[in-house]
Structures are given as structure tokens and as C-alpha cells.
Amino acid sequence: MNLVSQLLNAAISAGTPLLFATLGGILIEKSGVIQLGAEGLMLMGAVTAALTYLAVPDLLLTLAAVFFVGALLGLLHALLTVTLRSNQVVSGLALTLFGTGLSAFLGKSIAGVPLPQAVPNVTLNFLSGVPLLGAVLGKLDLLTWISWFLVVFFQVVYTRTRWGLHLKAVGDNPATADVMGIRVQVYRYLCVAMGSSLIALGGADLLLVYSPNWIEGMTSGRGWIAVALIIFSQWNPVKALIGTYLFGALDTLGFRLQLAGSLVPPYFLKMIPYVITILVLIFVGWRSRNKASSAPQALGVPYIREQRQ
Amino acid sequence: MTIKKGAPRWAFRIEIDPAGGASPWWVSILAVLLALILSGFLIQLNGTDALRVYAKMFQGAFGSVFGLTETLVKTIPLLLCGLGVAIAYRISVWNIGAEGQFIAGAVGATGVMIYFPQLGPWESLPLMLLAGILSGGLWGLLTALPKVWFGVNELITSLMLNYIAFLGLQFLVFGPWRDPKGFNFPGTPVFPAAETIPTLGGTRLHWGFFVALAVVFLYAVLVKSTRWGYELRLIGANPKAARSAGIQIRGHVILVMFLSGALAGLAGMMEVSGVTHRLNESVSPGYGYTAIIVAWIAKLNPWGLVVSAFFLAGLIEGGFNVQTLGLPPSISSMIQGAVLFFLIAGDLVGRLRLRRKNTQEQGA
Numbered sequence: 001m002n003l004v005s006q007l008l009n010a011a012i013s014a015g016t017p018l019l020f021a022t023l024g025g026i027l028i029e030k031s032g033v034i035q036l037g038a039e040g041l042m043l044m045g046a047v048t049a050a051l052t053y054l055a056v057p058d059l060l061l062t063l064a065a066v067f068f069v070g071a072l073l074g075l076l077h078a079l080l081t082v083t084l085r086s087n088q089v090v091s092g093l094a095l096t097l098f099g100t101g102l103s104a105f106l107g108k109s110i111a112g113v114p115l116p117q118a119v120p121n122v123t124l125n126f127l128s129g130v131p132l133l134g135a136v137l138g139k140l141d142l143l144t145w146i147s148w149f150l151v152v153f154f155q156v157v158y159t160r161t162r163w164g165l166h167l168k169a170v171g172d173n174p175a176t177a178d179v180m181g182i183r184v185q186v187y188r189y190l191c192v193a194m195g196s197s198l199i200a201l202g203g204a205d206l207l208l209v210y211s212p213n214w215i216e217g218m219t220s221g222r223g224w225i226a227v228a229l230i231i232f233s234q235w236n237p238v239k240a241l242i243g244t245y246l247f248g249a250l251d252t253l254g255f256r257l258q259l260a261g262s263l264v265p266p267y268f269l270k271m272i273p274y275v276i277t278i279l280v281l282i283f284v285g286w287r288s289r290n291k292a293s294s295a296p297q298a299l300g301v302p303y304i305r306e307q308r309q
Numbered sequence: 310m311t312i313k314k315g316a317p318r319w320a321f322r323i324e325i326d327p328a329g330g331a332s333p334w335w336v337s338i339l340a341v342l343l344a345l346i347l348s349g350f351l352i353q354l355n356g357t358d359a360l361r362v363y364a365k366m367f368q369g370a371f372g373s374v375f376g377l378t379e380t381l382v383k384t385i386p387l388l389l390c391g392l393g394v395a396i397a398y399r400i401s402v403w404n405i406g407a408e409g410q411f412i413a414g415a416v417g418a419t420g421v422m423i424y425f426p427q428l429g430p431w432e433s434l435p436l437m438l439l440a441g442i443l444s445g446g447l448w449g450l451l452t453a454l455p456k457v458w459f460g461v462n463e464l465i466t467s468l469m470l471n472y473i474a475f476l477g478l479q480f481l482v483f484g485p486w487r488d489p490k491g492f493n494f495p496g497t498p499v500f501p502a503a504e505t506i507p508t509l510g511g512t513r514l515h516w517g518f519f520v521a522l523a524v525v526f527l528y529a530v531l532v533k534s535t536r537w538g539y540e541l542r543l544i545g546a547n548p549k550a551a552r553s554a555g556i557q558i559r560g561h562v563i564l565v566m567f568l569s570g571a572l573a574g575l576a577g578m579m580e581v582s583g584v585t586h587r588l589n590e591s592v593s594p595g596y597g598y599t600a601i602i603v604a605w606i607a608k609l610n611p612w613g614l615v616v617s618a619f620f621l622a623g624l625i626e627g628g629f630n631v632q633t634l635g636l637p638p639s640i641s642s643m644i645q646g647a648v649l650f651f652l653i654a655g656d657l658v659g660r661l662r663l664r665r666k667n668t669q670e671q672g673a
Binding site (some may be wrong): 080093101216221227268271281289 | 460468650
């Protein structure tokens with residue numbers, strides 16, 4: 001019982017940064033824009049959180065700063081892809097390279113400085129008597145609860161609200177949405193900015209909760225794994241929750257095996273999440289070989305009012 | 310877009326032509342300049358004198374014979390990896406895995422040194438070349454095959470393979486291939502003289518430089534004047550038309566990804582055999598990632614690649630040089646990202662059209 005709850009806890013804390021990033025990515029892609037800058041955004045989120053919290057140890061201010069930086073970089077991506085209609089793939093790559101370099105540059109002075117615990121735990125005393133549930137849910141940090149709230153929030157928004165329906169129209173068929181009177185560009189700008197903020201928040205969560213000291217390039221591919229998780233989750237927030245914790249579990253599995261004195265060299269154990277990502281994508285591709293993709297149909301296509309699609 | 314009735318006859322307006330068009334070459338130079346200004350602004354904000362940083366970078370990269378040859382040494386892998394990704398980008402295959410393919414090539418070539426130590430220079434160098442090219446190419450196929458068979462996004466696969474290649478490299482140099490006489494330093498034994506590429510004069514620049522130039526020349530000829538090159542250009546310009554014309558896009562994707570990986574693998578082979586003379590975990594300071602920018606600045610033009618690879622090699626070399634000012638060498642990757650931003654924004658220039666306003670027009 002103890003082992004199960006430990007593994008679940010580890011999976012949750014490793015999976016939460018991915019969950020924020022995946023939810024943000026889904027929001028962006030639902031509006032029809034590809035966002036491959038997740039790695040750079042997460043790094044910028046992490047370094048912003050570290051710098052802010054070390055200067056002013058206030059969680060709310062730190063999260064606000066992270067949100068602001070994420071939104072700013074998101075607006076840059078939106079400006080390039082929505083207004084200037086640049087290549088969305090290359091714009092995302094540029095964001096990743098720029099974010100990686102800029103975060104290393106900004107974080108040079110605080111590299112390796114340990115942060116105090118910034119995110120409070122939510123202690124649920126009434127659960128302490130319940131066997132597994134008490135151990136897993138009883139002492140989770142605040143950001144994890146926020147991420148769960150966001151899963152529910154987005155699921156409801158996407159499937160139950162007028163706004164979600166409009167977003168679907170914008171992502172699937174912007175020309176029709178335009179005729180309906182939906183302002184395609186406004187939706188896209190908002191989604192890219194808000195989604196980028198959420199991805200940056202994923203980086204902040206990685207830094208504040210999972211490994212509380214800034215190291216250059218500390219996301220080590222998590223941004224790209226989040227991009228893969230968007231495809232795995234079929235643009236569905238609830239499936240994203242399942243997918244990210246699955247990955248979180250795998251991520252910690254290698255670490256645990258290493259601690260337990262596994263005979264497999266640690267380098268191979270560290271490969272697990274990357275190999276699994278590729279295998280999962282192959283599986284998703286194979287399973288949906290004869291089905292229509294559930295990706296937003298206008299994903300990656302800039303909308304130009306004067307032009308027929 | 311509604312035009313007001315009665316607009317003056319001499320009025321012009323600027324339109325964006327959705328059909329696109331190539332932007333002129335000076336856009337690349339402008340993008341580089343703007344990126345340097347933006348990054349300089351960020352450096353200044355951080356409390357360092359940006360002009361001094363740039364002067365130091367320039368001095369380090371181009372200001373001395375040593376700096377210049379070091380820059381040329383770094384041009385070789387950037388040129389080959391940049392050419393590799395440029396071939397893939399030509400048909401919209403987003404290979405960002407040159408880093409892993411580079412490592413695979415370096416590992417393959419080192420394998421020859423480890424497992425066939427008795428060969429002379431005339432056997433070992435060609436064998437290493439072959440091993441490097443094949444390992445890089447096969448690593449590239451790991452990206453191509455899932456894409457072609459299962460529609461897997463090549464961006465993610467190729468990037469994941471970078472991490473896998475790097476961890477595999479670490480395993481080898483910390484484990485079975487580690488030099489027993491290396492005082493616990495993680496790395497293979499130094500290559501014997503028979504397995505190193507000869508250098509020019511007393512510098513570190515090796516003959517691989519001319520190999521790289523020859524490969525670029527070969528590619529320029531092939532793309533311009535063969536059926537294969539024509540088909541690549543057609544797929545790049547209009548995949549639907551290419552498919553209708555009976556071109557097997559899948560086959561092209563597989564071949565192009567093999568070539569793309571093989572070129573990066575060749576670069577990896579030449580790096581271990583020509584420059585570092587041993588395999589260790591820091592064999593690449595991110596050449597594979599910088600290659601993306603190399604290809605993009607050059608607008609995929611073969612001769613443009615030579616210029617942009619040289620420039621970015623200078624940026625990396627100069628980046629190492631500013632460490633004495635207490636700045637991380639990653640400033641060069643910050644500048645690279647900024648260059649890419651301005652480049653794609655600059656693509657707009659090629660699509661701008663000056664149109665005369667039509668007074669009769671009511672709307673579009």
C-alpha cells in the first residue's frame with residue numbers, strides 16, 4: 001500500500017508540469033495554431049519563477065510574473081503566425097531556441113541556488129484515516145489542485161459552452177466561423193497568449209515544486225514530450241490528465257529502479273520517457289490509421305479573409 | 310476589404326500576397342542585424358556593456374589567425390548538418406534531429422577505431438567515413454520510417470532521438486569505451502595517427518573542410534540538374550501537384566531523411582577524427598540545433614549555407630570567448646533564436662505587393 005501511494009505521489013509530482021504544458025498546448029492548437037515553442041516557454045517560466053521568488057518570496061507575485069512572461073512570448077508567436085502568417089513550425093522552433101538561450105543567460109547568476117518551499121501543501125485532515133486516498137490526496141501542493149481544476153474547467157468550456165463551440169469553429173473552419181461573426185484573429189491571439197502562459201506555468205511548477213533549483217536546460221525535453229502528449233490525448237483535457245500521469249510514472253520509474261540498485265546502466269533508464277514517447281506516437285498513428293484525425297482541421301493554416309481555403 | 314469610393318487615383322496600398330514569394334537575400338542580413346540589436350538590448354539590461362561583448366565576440370571569432378581557423382573548424386559540422394536539414398526542409402520534412410544524427414556518426418566512426426585497431430590509414434579512414442555516414446543515415450531513418458508508415462510527427466521523433474543518442478553516447482564514454490588509462494576522465498582513448506584526418510599546416514583546420522565544400526557543390530548540381538532534384542523542388546513547391554504527377558512522396562521522404570542523417574553523421578565522423586581525436590560527451594556544442602538556423606538564414610540555398618555556416622561558427626566561437634566577461638556561452642543560442650524570429654517575420658517582405666487603388670472597386 002505504501003509503495004503504491006509513493007509511486008502515485010511521484011507520478012503526480014512529475015506529471016503536473018507536463019499537465020499544465022499539455023493543457024496550454026491543447027488550448028493553442030484548438031484555435032488552429034501550432035505551438036512548438038513549449039520547451040522554450042517552460043524554461044522561461046522556470047527561470048522567471050526562480051528569479052522572482054528569490055527576489056521577492058511571494059507566490060502570487062511569482063505566478064503573476066510567470067503568466068506575464070508566458071503571455072508576452074505567446075503574443076510574439078501570435079503576432080508572427082496569426083498576423084504575419086509566418087511559418088508556424090519555424091516560429092515555434094525560434095521560440096524554443098530563443099527561450100533556451102535567454103533563460104540560460106538570465107539564470108546564470110542563480111544557477112544551482114536552492115529555493116525554499118514556495119508552494120504550500122493543501123492538507124486535508126479528514127482524509128487521513130482513509131487508506132490509499134489519505135496518503136495520496138492528503139498532502140498535495142496547491143498547484144496540483146489548480147491543475148485538476150483546470151482540467152475540469154477546460155473540459156466544461158470545450159464541450160458545454162458557447163465559447164468552446166466558437167473555438168471549435170475557429171480551429172476547424174475559420175472561414176465559417178468568420179461568417180458566423182466570430183472574430184477569428186481575436187480568438188487565436190487570446191488562446192495563444194493564455195496557452196503560452198499555461199505552458200510557462202508548467203515550467204514554473206517544475207522549478208517550484210519538482211526540483212527547486214534553477215539549472216540551465218532543466219526541462220530536458222519535457223516541452224517536446226508535452227507536444228507529443230497533445231497528440232496522445234487527442235486534444236482532450238481529461239485524456240491529457242491520464243497521459244501526463246502515465247508519463248510521470250514512467251519518468252519516476254527509471255529513477256526508482258536506479259535507486260533500487262538496478263543492473264541496467266542509468267543511461268538506459270533515463271531513455272525510458274523518450275523511447276516511450278516515440279512508441280506511443282507510433283501506437284496512436286497505427287490505431288488511427290483508418291480514422292479521421294481528431295486534430296483541429298485548420299491546424300497550422302493561417303486564416304486570410306480574402307482568400308479561399 | 311472595402312475600398313472607399315472615390316479614393317484618389319494616385320493612391321497605392323500595400324497588400325500581402327497570400328501566394329507568397331521568395332524574400333530577397335538582404336532580408337537575411339537585416340534579420341541578423343536586428344537580432345544583434347535586440348540581443349544587445351537584453352545584454353545591456355542585464356548590466357553588461359553590449360558593445361564590449363560584441364567586440365570581444367568578433368575579436369575572438371575573426372580577429373586572429375587562431376580564432377579564424379577555429380571558426381573555420383566549426384564551419385565544417387555546421388555546413389554539413391545545415392545542408393542535411395536544408396535538404397529535408399526542402400520537402401517540408403522538419404528534421405530537428407541533426408544533433409542525434411551527428412552523435413550517431415561520431416559513435417559509428419569511433420566504433421571502427423575501437424573494434425578494428427590494427428588497420429592502416431588507407432583502410433581505416435574510408436571505413437570510418439562509411440561507418441559515420443551509415444550510422445547517421447540509419448539514425449535518420451528512425452525518424453523517417455515512423456513518419457511514413459504511421460504518420461508520426463517527425464519533429465517529436467527526431468528530437469526524442471537526440472536525447473536518446475546523447476544518453477547512448479554517455480553510456481559508451483562512461484562505460485565500455487572509456488579509456489582505461491584516462492584517469493577516470495570520461496572519453497575514449499585518443500585516436501592513433503592513422504585514424505585522424507590530416508590538418509593543414511600547423512592549424513587545427515583539417516581536410517574535411519574541402520570535403521564539406523565538395524558535398525555542397527555536389528548537392529547544388531544534383532538539385533539543379535537531375536530528375537531527383539526536380540522532383541524534390543516540385544514536392545517542396547506543391548505536394549498535391551507532385552502527388553498527382555505520380556511522384557512517390559514516401560520514397561522521397563525516406564531517402565531524404567537518410568541523406569539528411571548521413572550528412573550529419575559525416576560531420577560527426579569528421580569531428581572526432583579531425584578535431585577532437587577522441588570521443589567524449591561534449592563532442593557537439595549543439596551543432597545540430599544551430600544547423601536549423603544555418604539552413605534558415607541561407608533560405609535553403611546551397612551557397613548561402615556556406616556563408617551562414619561561417620557566420621554562425623563565428624557566433625559560437627565568439628560565444629566561447631565572452632565567458633571571460635562572465636557571460637554564459639548560451640548568449641549565442643539566444644542570438645540564434647532571435648535571428649530566426651526576425652527571419653520568418655522578414656519572409657513577409659517577399660509577399661508584400663504595392664497595388665494601385667482601384668476607384669471602381671467596391672469590395673473584394
